[in-house]
Amino acid sequence: MSDGQEGRDWRDFLVGLCGVTMILFAILTIIYRAGTLDALNTLRDLSPMLLTGSPQWGPLRGGFSTNIQISLWAMAISLCLGFLLGTGLISRYGSIRLPSVFVMNTLRNSPWLVILYAMLYAVPYEIGIGRTTFEISPEVKAIIGLSLPTLANIAEVFRAGIQSIRAGQWEAARSLGYSSGQITRLIILPQALPLMLPNLMTTYAALFIGTSLVVVTGANDLLAVARVVIGSGAEKYATAIYIYILFVYFIFSFPIAIWTRRLERQVRAGK
Amino acid sequence: MSLDFTWLAVPHYQRLLLNGVSTTLQLSLFGLVLALFVGVAGASLIHWRVRYLSPVLTTFVELFRNTPSLVQLFFLYFMLSEMGIYFLDAETGRRVPVFSGFTCAVLMLALSNGAIAIEIIRSGLASIPKETVEAARSLGYSRWQLLIYVELPLSFRMTIPLMANNIVSLIKTTSQSALIAVPDLLYAANVIMSDTFRNAEVMILVWALYLGIVSICIQLIHVLHRRARIPGYGQ
Numbered sequence: 001m002s003d004g005q006e007g008r009d010w011r012d013f014l015v016g017l018c019g020v021t022m023i024l025f026a027i028l029t030i031i032y033r034a035g036t037l038d039a040l041n042t043l044r045d046l047s048p049m050l051l052t053g054s055p056q057w058g059p060l061r062g063g064f065s066t067n068i069q070i071s072l073w074a075m076a077i078s079l080c081l082g083f084l085l086g087t088g089l090i091s092r093y094g095s096i097r098l099p100s101v102f103v104m105n106t107l108r109n110s111p112w113l114v115i116l117y118a119m120l121y122a123v124p125y126e127i128g129i130g131r132t133t134f135e136i137s138p139e140v141k142a143i144i145g146l147s148l149p150t151l152a153n154i155a156e157v158f159r160a161g162i163q164s165i166r167a168g169q170w171e172a173a174r175s176l177g178y179s180s181g182q183i184t185r186l187i188i189l190p191q192a193l194p195l196m197l198p199n200l201m202t203t204y205a206a207l208f209i210g211t212s213l214v215v216v217t218g219a220n221d222l223l224a225v226a227r228v229v230i231g232s233g234a235e236k237y238a239t240a241i242y243i244y245i246l247f248v249y250f251i252f253s254f255p256i257a258i259w260t261r262r263l264e265r266q267v268r269a270g271k
Numbered sequence: 272m273s274l275d276f277t278w279l280a281v282p283h284y285q286r287l288l289l290n291g292v293s294t295t296l297q298l299s300l301f302g303l304v305l306a307l308f309v310g311v312a313g314a315s316l317i318h319w320r321v322r323y324l325s326p327v328l329t330t331f332v333e334l335f336r337n338t339p340s341l342v343q344l345f346f347l348y349f350m351l352s353e354m355g356i357y358f359l360d361a362e363t364g365r366r367v368p369v370f371s372g373f374t375c376a377v378l379m380l381a382l383s384n385g386a387i388a389i390e391i392i393r394s395g396l397a398s399i400p401k402e403t404v405e406a407a408r409s410l411g412y413s414r415w416q417l418l419i420y421v422e423l424p425l426s427f428r429m430t431i432p433l434m435a436n437n438i439v440s441l442i443k444t445t446s447q448s449a450l451i452a453v454p455d456l457l458y459a460a461n462v463i464m465s466d467t468f469r470n471a472e473v474m475i476l477v478w479a480l481y482l483g484i485v486s487i488c489i490q491l492i493h494v495l496h497r498r499a500r501i502p503g504y505g506q
Contacts, residue, residue, distance in 0.1 A: 015326070015329075016329075016333040017328070017329070018331060019326065019329075019330030020330055020334045023327075023330060023331070023334060024334075024351060027350075028326070031350060031353070031354075071326055075417060106482065109439065109443075109481075109482055109485040109486065109489070110443070110481055110485075111442075111443035111445075111446040111457075111481055112443065112450070112483060113446045113450075113457065114446055114457060114474075114477060114478055114481055115455070115478075117460075117461075117474060118474045121464075121470035121471060121474055122471070122474070135351070173362065192434045198382075204413045205337075209337070209338070209339045210339070212339035212341045212342055212443060213339075213399075213447070215341075215343055216450070223341070223342065223345075238348065238353070239349050239350045239353055242342060242345050242346035242350075243346065244348055245341070245342050246334070246338045246342055246346060249337065249338045249339055250333075250334060250337050250338050253337040254333060255339075256335070257333075257337055
């Protein structure tokens with residue numbers, strides 16, 4: 001059975017990839033008509049700039065590589081803080097649970113762009129510890145701004161994952177003499193983590209797609225580089241460049257989406 | 272640090288904020304209606320397995336779900352303004368672009384959240400028990416009647432929580448239209464901040480306004496969810 005499913009995943013993946021490539025290419029030809037080849041050549045020449053931020057494929061100074069770095073840092077931070085907040089969400093004590101729920105809802109219901117703008121003004125340009133001052137780069141602000149809504153999402157995933165484990169597991173473990181901490185660490189988490197994995201991947205995909213917004217903090221991401229490139233002589237190919245950006249994001253996040261779907265099915269089948 | 276909200280007393284800023292709120296609400300409303308329309312039409316076509324059309328629609332759904340809405344917005348804005356479709360204003364004789372920033376933002380919301388709506392409604396359609404569909408068929412319902420009277424209402428009622436997420440995300444996404452100079456709430460905030468330099472206060476107020484709009488919407492959906500619950504289903 002799993003072979004057939006796996007085959008279908010591959011088919012979905014290839015169909016989606018080819019289909020989207022064809023659609024984007026069709027739009028490109030409709031817009032540029034005879035100039036399509038020129039547009040493609042321009043995109044090829046601009047690729048190193050857009051992907052790495054430097055004209056010769058390196059060093060990594062911006063562009064798409066910055067998006068990937070920001071997303072990984074933000075994910076690492078959100079995983080730690082999200083699990084912490086998630087523990088607060090399932091706390092027995094109302095004095096911990098209610099503030100946690102409030103923080104989670106507030107962060108989840110605010111637009112990401114507003115949070116990023118708020119970080120732009122809330123986080124200082126530099127902080128001094130003793131004599132040395134650390135400059136806070138726009139990328140760090142972007143990481144903080146993206147971590148806030150993401151950690152709220154992860155907290156909610158964590159809560160749902162823990163609470164999907166049957167109460168019988170707790171009771172059985174307690175009757176065997178395990179302490180609360182031991183039960184969580186040895187019995188609940190090993191069962192709950194695989195259940196959370198698909199949702200965590202969805203959260204990462206959303207975070208990755210959200211990194212397009214960091215352009216407002218002044219980070220040198222893909223969109224920022226694209227705007228500079230368009231402003232310095234490539235106005236004619238603005239549409240082509242945006243099609244290229246759509247394609248780059250798609251290539252990165254579509255495999256994650258397909259993989260998530262597969263994991264989800266496996267989790268459901270294993271239940 | 273002390274917060275100073277005296278700028279709120281200036282009528283000019285009040286008007287900016289009110290206009291911003293109203294633009295945000297309009298964007299959400301138009302975007303929501305169009306996204307639901309896209310969702311229902313797309314999901315029905317995929318559900319019926321219309322030849323040639325449903326694979327294309329599935330591909331569109333994948334494209335819009337896996338790319339940032341901000342890039343979609345910029346893309347639409349640049350492409351549509353480059354195509355240069357104008358209409359002549361009869362009174363002033365000026366050329367007015369058909370696709371203003373507002374239209375582009377609404378289109379973006381309709382497409383990107385519509386793609387998610389397609390997925391949601393389609394999953395609802397797929398989860399309707401076969402017996403229900405067969406019963407309706409044996410009562411002589413045509414394909415259209417089956418869809419309109421049986422399948423779509425059930426699908427909507429079963430997927431309210433998912434659709435609520437989509438609607439909340441749509442309202443949050445409207446803030447991105449500020450980046451193509453649509454005068455929505457975030458844009459008004461930027462104008463006021465560059466005038467008064469009261470960044471913290473303006474940001475807090477705007478954040479609270481967005482939270483208010485989203486919370487009211489969530490409460491409305493809660494009420495709807497309670498009313499529309501299918502008795503005995505899913506418990």
